[in-house]
Every structure is written in structure tokens, then in C-alpha cells.
Amino acid sequence: MEIKRKNKTQLLSKIATNDRHGENSPYFDGWKAYDNNPFHPTQNPNGVIQMGLAENKLCFDLIKKWIMENPDASICTAGGVDKFKDVAIFQDYHGLKEFREAIAKFMGRVGGNKVTFDASRIVMSSGATGANETIMFCLVNPGDAFLVPSPYYPGFARDLRWRTGLEIVPVDCKSSNNFRITRAAMEDAYEKAQKWNLNVKGIIIANPSNPLGTTLDIETMRSLVAFVNEKNIHLVCDEIYAATVFDSPRFVSVAEVIQDMDCCNRDLIHIVYSLSKDMGIPGFRVGIVYSFNDDVMLCARKMSSFGLVSSQTQYLLASMLSDDGFVGNFLRESSKRLAKRHYVFTKGLEQVGISCLTSNAGLFFWMDMRLLLKEQSFEGEIELWRVILNEVKLNVSPGSSFQCSEPGWFRVCFANMDDETVEVALNRIRAFVLNRENQESNRSKRCWRKKHLRLSFSSTRLYDETIMSPCMISPHSPLVRAKT
Amino acid sequence: MEFTRKNRQLLSRIATNDRHGENSPYFDGWKAYDSSPFHPIHNPDGVIQMGLAENPLSFDLIEKWIRENPDASICTAEGLDKFKHIAIYQDYHGLREFREAVAKFMGRVGGNRVTFDPNSIVMSGGATGANETVIFCLADPGDAFLVPSPYYAGFARDLRWRTGVEIVPVHCKSSNNFRITRAALEEAYEKAQRSNINIKGVIITNPSNPLGTVLDKETLRSIVSFVTDKNIHLVSDEIYAATVFSSPRFISVAEVMQDMDCNRDLIHIVYSLSKDMGFPGFRVGIVYSFNDDVTNCARKMSSFGLVSSQTQFLLASMLSDDEFVGNFLRESSKRLAKRHHVFTKGLEEVGISTIKSNAGLFFWMDMRQLLKEQTTKAETELWRVIINKVKLNVSPGSSFQCSEPGWFRVCFANMDDKTVEVALDRIREFVLQGKEETKLEADKSQAQAQRWRKQNLRLSFSSSRLYDESLMSPHMISPHSPIPHSPLVRART
Numbered sequence: 001m002e003i004k005r006k007n008k009t010q011l012l013s014k015i016a017t018n019d020r021h022g023e024n025s026p027y028f029d030g031w032k033a034y035d036n037n038p039f040h041p042t043q044n045p046n047g048v049i050q051m052g053l054a055e056n057k058l059c060f061d062l063i064k065k066w067i068m069e070n071p072d073a074s075i076c077t078a079g080g081v082d083k084f085k086d087v088a089i090f091q092d093y094h095g096l097k098e099f100r101e102a103i104a105k106f107m108g109r110v111g112g113n114k115v116t117f118d119a120s121r122i123v124m125s126s127g128a129t130g131a132n133e134t135i136m137f138c139l140v141n142p143g144d145a146f147l148v149p150s151p152y153y154p155g156f157a158r159d160l161r162w163r164t165g166l167e168i169v170p171v172d173c174k175s176s177n178n179f180r181i182t183r184a185a186m187e188d189a190y191e192k193a194q195k196w197n198l199n200v201k202g203i204i205i206a207n208p209s210n211p212l213g214t215t216l217d218i219e220t221m222r223s224l225v226a227f228v229n230e231k232n233i234h235l236v237c238d239e240i241y242a243a244t245v246f247d248s249p250r251f252v253s254v255a256e257v258i259q260d261m262d263c264c265n266r267d268l269i270h271i272v273y274s275l276s277k278d279m280g281i282p283g284f285r286v287g288i289v290y291s292f293n294d295d296v297m298l299c300a301r302k303m304s305s306f307g308l309v310s311s312q313t314q315y316l317l318a319s320m321l322s323d324d325g326f327v328g329n330f331l332r333e334s335s336k337r338l339a340k341r342h343y344v345f346t347k348g349l350e351q352v353g354i355s356c357l358t359s360n361a362g363l364f365f366w367m368d369m370r371l372l373l374k375e376q377s378f379e380g381e382i383e384l385w386r387v388i389l390n391e392v393k394l395n396v397s398p399g400s401s402f403q404c405s406e407p408g409w410f411r412v413c414f415a416n417m418d419d420e421t422v423e424v425a426l427n428r429i430r431a432f433v434l435n436r437e438n439q440e441s442n443r444s445k446r447c448w449r450k451k452h453l454r455l456s457f458s459s460t461r462l463y464d465e466t467i468m469s470p471c472m473i474s475p476h477s478p479l480v481r482a483k484t
Numbered sequence: 485m486e487f488t489r490k491n492r493q494l495l496s497r498i499a500t501n502d503r504h505g506e507n508s509p510y511f512d513g514w515k516a517y518d519s520s521p522f523h524p525i526h527n528p529d530g531v532i533q534m535g536l537a538e539n540p541l542s543f544d545l546i547e548k549w550i551r552e553n554p555d556a557s558i559c560t561a562e563g564l565d566k567f568k569h570i571a572i573y574q575d576y577h578g579l580r581e582f583r584e585a586v587a588k589f590m591g592r593v594g595g596n597r598v599t600f601d602p603n604s605i606v607m608s609g610g611a612t613g614a615n616e617t618v619i620f621c622l623a624d625p626g627d628a629f630l631v632p633s634p635y636y637a638g639f640a641r642d643l644r645w646r647t648g649v650e651i652v653p654v655h656c657k658s659s660n661n662f663r664i665t666r667a668a669l670e671e672a673y674e675k676a677q678r679s680n681i682n683i684k685g686v687i688i689t690n691p692s693n694p695l696g697t698v699l700d701k702e703t704l705r706s707i708v709s710f711v712t713d714k715n716i717h718l719v720s721d722e723i724y725a726a727t728v729f730s731s732p733r734f735i736s737v738a739e740v741m742q743d744m745d746c747n748r749d750l751i752h753i754v755y756s757l758s759k760d761m762g763f764p765g766f767r768v769g770i771v772y773s774f775n776d777d778v779t780n781c782a783r784k785m786s787s788f789g790l791v792s793s794q795t796q797f798l799l800a801s802m803l804s805d806d807e808f809v810g811n812f813l814r815e816s817s818k819r820l821a822k823r824h825h826v827f828t829k830g831l832e833e834v835g836i837s838t839i840k841s842n843a844g845l846f847f848w849m850d851m852r853q854l855l856k857e858q859t860t861k862a863e864t865e866l867w868r869v870i871i872n873k874v875k876l877n878v879s880p881g882s883s884f885q886c887s888e889p890g891w892f893r894v895c896f897a898n899m900d901d902k903t904v905e906v907a908l909d910r911i912r913e914f915v916l917q918g919k920e921e922t923k924l925e926a927d928k929s930q931a932q933a934q935r936w937r938k939q940n941l942r943l944s945f946s947s948s949r950l951y952d953e954s955l956m957s958p959h960m961i962s963p964h965s966p967i968p969h970s971p972l973v974r975a976r977t
Binding site: 011012013014015016017021023055057060063064067068071073074075076077078081082084085087088089090091126127129130133137138139140141142144158163232234267268276280281282283284285293295296299302303305306307308309310311312313316 | 623792794795
């Protein structure tokens with residue numbers, strides 16, 4: 001029998017053959033540089049340093065110490081193996097009670113103990129990736145839209161849109177007011193969406209912000225809550241970086257804000273959380289959906305069957321996060337170390353005239369390279385990025401990959417490397433800037449601040465939470481921008 | 485669940501429809517178990533759970549291995565130095581060692597007739613996630629898949645709920661032991677075509693849930709031929725592959741394809757460790773496609789359901805241990821065989837026959853002779869009697885979309901030996917009391933059921949305990965469900 005091989009793409013679904021997963025992008029070249037030439041202090045000191053991964057590697061020593069001291073938190077130690085059977089069999093989508101309680105308590109602490117989270121509302125998901133998608137499945141129909149303040153996490157393109165059929169309408173925030181989310185910008189985006197006949201179902205914010213590294217102030221939070229109440233649309237708060245706050249102002253969860261707002265319809269408010277950033281354990285896939293809407297909670301719980309947390313991991317974390325002494329110490333120490341690392345970098349950059357958005361959270365900072373652009377355009381930004389990648393050999397993320405409406409901003413991750421590598425990275429930047437200064441000394445007075453740092457993403461292996469192994473979103477689709 | 489009108493508008497259609505399958509009048513059955521779970525000492529008259537396809541029979545072997553291999557854990561003194569690297573690892577390709585170990589394990593489970601490629605191993609959130617992922621890759625909303633019945637009740641949610649894909653059952657008959665015939669497939673396919681339903685593929689479970697039988701080579705070849713001829717997909721859910729405890733041996737579709745002219749781009753396997761190893765809590769689902777585009781797409785989607793790296797690491801080690809694996813597979817089969825034998829022999833002694841089976845964690849029990857009438861309604865009545873009087877929570881065939889009333893799936897692996905005896909005694913006693921009592925109780929149940937329906941009793945799931953893989957915590961698909969059984973989506977009206 002002759003094998004008939006029809007066109008492969010006809011065999012697959014639309015979802016499988018569209019690009020809405022966001023992984024195809026001209027930025028792919030960037031990752032190649034890192035993959036081909038990854039930095040190593042001794043084996044490859046001239047390689048590309050990875051500064052595009054928002055990972056938190058600073059506090060594993062604390063976790064390891066705890067694990068050594070608490071062998072019965074594992075079902076694989078002599079102390080814990082008698083629990084193995086019960087845990088391995090446990091697939092109830094409610095999750096282990098102790099796990100939910102520990103998570104609820106942890107979330108409360110991370111929120112400064114201003115709110116108590118209800119353990120029975122904790123719903124699991126496969127990382128925040130799964131949590132965000134699950135919420136959208138609960139709230140939107142294909143073709144509906146969600147407002148998303150930009151710059152925003154590039155993974156939203158996949159998580160919110162790919163299999164749900166949702167459209168993203170960016171709410172452009174401006175550097176002129178430090179990228180604050182203004183009521184005016186929200187209204188503007190909402191109206192634009194209406195004009196395009198897009199049914200806006202809600203707004204999703206990341207607080208603390210990725211890529212800005214800033215926390216939302218109470219006033220902005222209240223304004224958001226008021227906005228969604230007036231429009232009767234949802235508010236999803238992705239609080240994945242909540243415990244990475246290392247400086248004032250403190251983190252304020254939306255849960256805290258709504259406590260004092262009687263006018264708020266709590267059925268509109270939903271939180272996404274995860275331990276991937278705060279604890280540095282992205283591999284464990286611990287995502288949480290916490291909705292104040294019972295129907296959403298129940299629906300999300302049913303959907304959690306598609307992405308439950310491994311019971312082995314639930315068991316370990318139930319124990320770890322219930323240890324108040326450990327948690328308190330961890331949160332304090334983690335903040336300290338992040339603060340220090342952030343300071344080292346931002347001070348180092350300041351010394352050579354590179355400024356960053358003032359930030360107090362996250363595993364990255366938002367670097368202002370606008371003055372170094374040959375032209376104030378995204379082409380100019382990409383060109384600068386290539387220089388940073390290929391010459392300075394630092395892999396950072398250009399602002400356009402976050403749908404930033406202004407070219408020239410770059411996100412730089414600082415928590416995924418050791419102290420020696422930090423120094424190397426800073427030295428390279430300094431050298432590059434000073435070199436440029438000399439070269440361009442005949443140009444305008446402000447040209448000393450212009451540095452071409454071209455950074456490339458080359459890793460095809462590690463999942464880059466910003467640009468989705470290994471490519472990034474194209475910023476150029478007019479359909480999904482509130483501003484053309 | 486009652487939605488307020490306002491709330492209904494706030495939520496998606498997916499959130500407010502019933503395609504998750506958890507609402508059903510069968511909930512009463514679960515209530516009985518939850519209210520009075522059997523315990524040999526504390527509650528010897530309680531309801532015995534026989535609706536859960538779990539496999540705890542061989543944990544002693546696993547526990548022994550774990551004690552002897554402390555470096556398989558990132559939490560032991562021996563393994564702790566790996567903690568950081570593993571905890572950070574979120575690459576959706578999965579740990580190489582994990583993929584290699586799973587590929588090797590799948591090969592062994594298939595009798596070493598096939599070699600599985602670790603590069604085609606894609607993770608998912610259990611077989612639940614794997615099935616959904618595959619459908620997302622292959623079908624658009626409104627498309628349909630043919631599913632031989634009786635089939636796993638969870639398919640209603642996994643294949644349909646968020647994907648918008650429809651199920652068209654292919655009804656198999658007891659007259660030929662529920663074999664999947666080419667004729668039945670063709671009939672279902674043609675009927676769907678006439679109704680303008682776009683069939684994208686067939687999904688089979690081999691070994692079968694709920695039948696506990698393996699597909700013979702001829703049937704597998706026939707199905708592969710069928711899909712190749714129609715240019716539609718074949719998804720083979722092989723989650724029970726290593727629960728085969730007597731001949732004939734398990735044959736993977738991967739093996740069958742090797743000797744056939746077929747379009748490999750149409751063939752996809754779903755696998756999991758939940759049944760074979762007894763680890764449903766670890767959420768280890770696998771998508772294995774012979775179509776590179778599907779592999780790549782499924783891998784991107786696996787971000788929505790990766791296996792915890794902690795668990796990947798443990799299993800990479802465990803499943804690479806050839807000796808352990810060999811011993812485990814042999815011993816597990818032995819124990820399942822023994823348990824199966826005890827039950828089926830015990831039932832035979834009182835005249836209850838079961839379909840001849842050689843796999844799975846359950847058997848398919850024939851209670852047709854005990855039905856008041858050969859209807860689904862009578863089956864449900866009998867089921868209520870079994871729940872409330874015999875106090876055994878078994879699963880009625882209608883929850884598996886069986887086209888013939890009177891069959892029940894009974895799980896046998898999820899209890900200890902003593903409970904097995906109690907269960908058998910109860911069944912013996914019940915059967916020996918005869919049809920007369922059955923009729924009496926059925927009448928009572930009917931009246932009771934009517935009262936319940938009148939009161940619109942919807943019980944909220946209060947138990948925080950076990951997830952029932954067949955009945956979706958804690959509800960089951962009901963033939964009486966408010967979801968209209970559109971004649972369009974049944975191969976038989």
C-alpha cells in the first residue's frame with residue numbers, strides 16, 4: 001500500500017499551527033550567541049554572560065540547611081519513607097491540606113501579615129504559567145480581550161492567549177511617570193478595544209512588576225480596583241515576585257487593598273501566585289490560583305487536574321513553609337541579598353552614567369539606554385542589543401520583547417549568577433562605556449552616556465521566562481497594541 | 485452548582501458549562517462512601533471503595549528501593565548537593581536522565597519489542613494532561629474523536645472540556661466481548677460524516693479501562709489501517725500497559741506500526757506512571773508522538789503541566805535501575821494476577837461472571853441477570869442497591885457510556901487482603917439472596933430516587949479525600965445528566 005503523506009499542517013489543529021505560543025521571533029539569533037559561547041569563569045572567561053533569566057539563586061544555602069535538619073519532610077529519607085505510599089497515591093485535586101495551609105500562611109507573611117489567606121481557597125496549578133492560563137479559561141471566551149499594562153512579561157502572550165483564544169490589549173505606560181499605570185491609560189485602552197469590537201473581560205497586572213521591578217502603590221491599586229468595578233470586569237493580580245521586595249515601599253497585595261474597599265465586588269478579584277521566584281524553585285512547578293469568586297475557584301480547581309503539583313513536592317513544601325522560624329529568616333535574608341546584589345549593579349552602572357528605573361523588587365532592573373540609541377526607534381534598540389550581545393557579551397532583554405512602547409529600555413537580571421560573575425559583567429559594561437566615551441568624545445555633550453551594549457540570547461536550553469525558550473514575541477502586530 | 489445570572493456573565497462558557505462532567509445524579513453513591521467509609525475495626529459495616537483504580541499492591545518494593553538509594557532524592561544527605569540544580573531546572577525538555585529512563589521503561593513494558601526515543605518523550609500533568617494536550621494539538625473546537633465504548637469516564641473532561649472537541653462513541657458489544665471491529669468504526673465514522681461532524685481521529689485505551697482486556701494484534705492493525713485510510717489520528721492511551729498479569733501480552737501500537745505501511749504522523753501514544761507504578765500523586769504523564777510537529781507542539785504546551793523536577797530526578801534514578809524495574813514488573817503482575825483470581829473465582833462461585841480479562845486494576849462484572857429490566861434505569865437502581873445495601877461502591881457501566889445495561893466495573897487492587905474477603909462475602913450474600921430481594925429493593929430505591937430528584941439534591945463535594953479517576957471527584961457521568969445527549973454525538977441513537 002502506498003503511503004499517502006498529506007500536508008502535515010492539515011493534520012494538526014489551528015492552535016498547533018499558529019504562532020501564538022510566541023516562540024518564533026527574529027530575536028532568536030540572540031540566544032544562539034549564549035548557547036554557542038556560554039560564560040564560564042575558568043573555562044570560558046570571554047563567553048556570553050546570561051542576564052536574561054529571572055532566576056533567584058541567592059538563597060539555596062538556607063533551603064539546603066533546612067532540608068538537612070528536617071529529613072522527615074521528604075518521603076525518600078529513612079525518616080519519611082513510611083509516608084511514601086500515602087503521598088504517592090494522593091491525587092486529590094484539593095491538594096494536601098497541610099500544603100494548602102502552609103501556602104496560605106506563607107502568602108500571608110509575604111503580604112506582611114496584613115491579610116489572612118483562606119487555605120480552602122488555595123488551588124494548585126503548574127507554575128504561574130498554568131495559573132494564568134487556567135484563570136483565563138475560567139473568565140474568557142475565545143475572541144475576548146484582557147488589558148495588560150506594558151511593559152509586560154512576554155510569556156503572557158502564550159499563557160493568556162495561546163490555547164484560550166484571548167486577545168491582549170496593551171495599556172501603554174510611559175517613562176515620563178515611571179511607567180505608572182494611570183486611570184487615563186486604562187480608559188484609553190479600554191475605549192480602543194471597544195472601537196475594535198473587542199470584548200474586554202478584565203485587566204491583568206503583575207505586582208511587583210516584571211520587567212520594571214517596582215511595586216504598585218496603594219493609590220494605583222485602588223484605582224485599578226475602582227476601574228474594574230465600574231466596568232464590571234475582572235482584575236487578575238500576578239503576585240509571583242511578592243517576596244522579592246527588598247526595599248521600601250513594602251509589597252501590598254490586592255487582597256489587602258480590597259479589605260478596605262466596601263464598594264468592591266470581590267467576585268472580580270483573582271490572585272496568581274507561585275514559589276518559582278520567591279523561593280527560587282521553578283522546577284517544582286508550584287503555581288497557585290487564589291480567587292475571591294467561588295465559582296472561579298471551583299472551576300479552577302477542576303481544571304487543576306491538568307496541572308497539579310506533584311504530591312512529593314506538596315509534602316516537602318508543606319513542611320518547609322510551615323516552619324515559621326525558617327520562613328521568617330528566609331524572607332529576611334533573601335531580601336537582604338537581593339538588595340545587596342541590586343545595589344552593586346545599579347551603583348556600578350551609575351558610576352558610568354547608566355541609569356535604571358528606581359526599583360525595589362524583582363530579580364532584575366530596568367535599564368535606560370535611550371541615550372545610546374542611534375535613533376529613537378525599535379530598530380535602533382535592536383541594533384544596540386546586537387552590539388551588547390556580540391561585543392560586550394552580555395545577554396540582556398530588549399524592552400520591545402516586553403511590548404514597551406518606548407525604545408531603549410533593557411531588562412537585566414542580577415540574581416542568577418555568583419558574585420564573581422557580577423564583577424565580570426560590571427567590568428565589561430564599564431569597559432565598554434569608557435571605550436565608547438573616548439570614541440565619541442567629539443560628539444554631543446551627552447554622548448558619554450551612550451553606550452552600545454549588545455546582548456544576545458543564545459540559550460536554547462534553559463527556559464527563559466522572559467522570552468520563552470528561546471525566542472521572543474514580535475512587537476509588531478498592530479492588532480494587539482492599544483497604540484498603533 | 486447554581487450560577488447567579490450576573491456571575492454566569494462574568495465567567496467563560498467553559499466555566500459555566502457542564503462539560504467537566506462532574507455534575508451527575510450519581511453523586512449519591514459517593515455520599516454513601518464519604519458518610520460511611522469502611523474500616524475493618526472502626527467501621528466494619530461501612531461502604532467499601534471499589535470505584536478507584538489505584539495500584540498500591542507493590543509499594544513495599546518501591547520503599548525498599550528508596551531506602552537503598554538515598555541519592556535518588558535531593559533531600560537526603562547523599563542527594564542534597566543536587567538540590568539547587570534540580571530546583572532551578574524548568575526546561576520543558578525535561579531532565580535528560582528522566583526522559584531516557586522513561587523511554588527505557590516504556591520499552592520494557594512493551595516487552596522490549598520497541599525502542600522508544602527519549603527525544604520524543606514529552607511531559608504532561610498525568611495522562612489527564614497528556615490526553616488534553618494531544619487533542620489540543622490535533623483538533624479544533626467542534627471537531628470530534630471516535631472513542632470505542634465503554635470508555636474511561638474522565639475522557640469527557642480530558643478530551644472535550646477546554647478543547648471544545650466532541651466525542652463520538654463507537655459502541656462495542658458484549659456479544660463479541662466488546663471487541664473494536666472495523667465495521668463499528670466505519671459505521672461511526674460514516675454516521676458522523678453524514679451529520680457534518682469532522683472526525684479527526686480515534687482514541688483507544690489499551691489495555692482497556694473499564695474492560696481490563698488488551699487489544700490483539702489483529703485489532704490494532706485494523707485500527708491503524710483504518711486511520712491511515714481515513715487520514716485521521718490514532719491516539720493510544722497505554723496507561724495500564726504494565727498492569728497486564730496474564731497472557732496475551734501487551735502489544736503497544738508502536739510495535740504494530742513497525743511491520744505496517746502506515747502514516748506514522750498519525751500515531752500518538754499517551755502514557756503515565758499513575759497505574760503501572762501506583763504514583764498518581766506524582767503527576768507523571770507522557771506524550772509520545774511519531775509526528776515531529778505534534779511532539780514540538782506538545783512540548784511547548786507541556787509548560788502548562790511539567791513534571792516536578794524533584795519527581796523527575798527521583799524517577800530518573802528509579803526507572804534506570806534495570807534490576808529493580810525487572811523485579812517490580814514481575815512482582816506487580818503476580819500480585820495483580822492473584823488478586824484478580826481471588827475475586828473472579830469468588831464471584832464465579834456465586835454465578836457472577838466477569839469478562840475475561842488479563843490487565844488493569846479492575847474487572848468488568850456482568851450483572852445483567854440481576855436487572856429488573858434491561859435498561860439503564862434498572863442498572864442505576866441495582867447500583868443504588870449495591871451502594872446502600874451491599875455497601876460496595878462500584879461503578880455502573882453507564883458511567884462508561886456502555887451501550888448495554890447491567891455491567892459494572894469493580895476495582896480490586898486498591899484494598900488489602902482482608903477487605904477483599906469482606907467485599908467478596910458481601911457480594912456472595914447479596915447474590916444468594918436472589919432476585920426477589922433485588923426487586924424489592926429496586927422498588928424502594930426508585931421511590932427514594934424520585935424523592936431525591938424532586939428535592940433537587942445537589943451535594944457539594946465536601947470530602948477532601950481521594951480523587952476518583954473514574955468518577956472525577958466525586959461525580960460520574962450520568963446518562964441522565966442534564967447535558968443533552970445529542971443524537972449527533974452518539975454513533976448509535
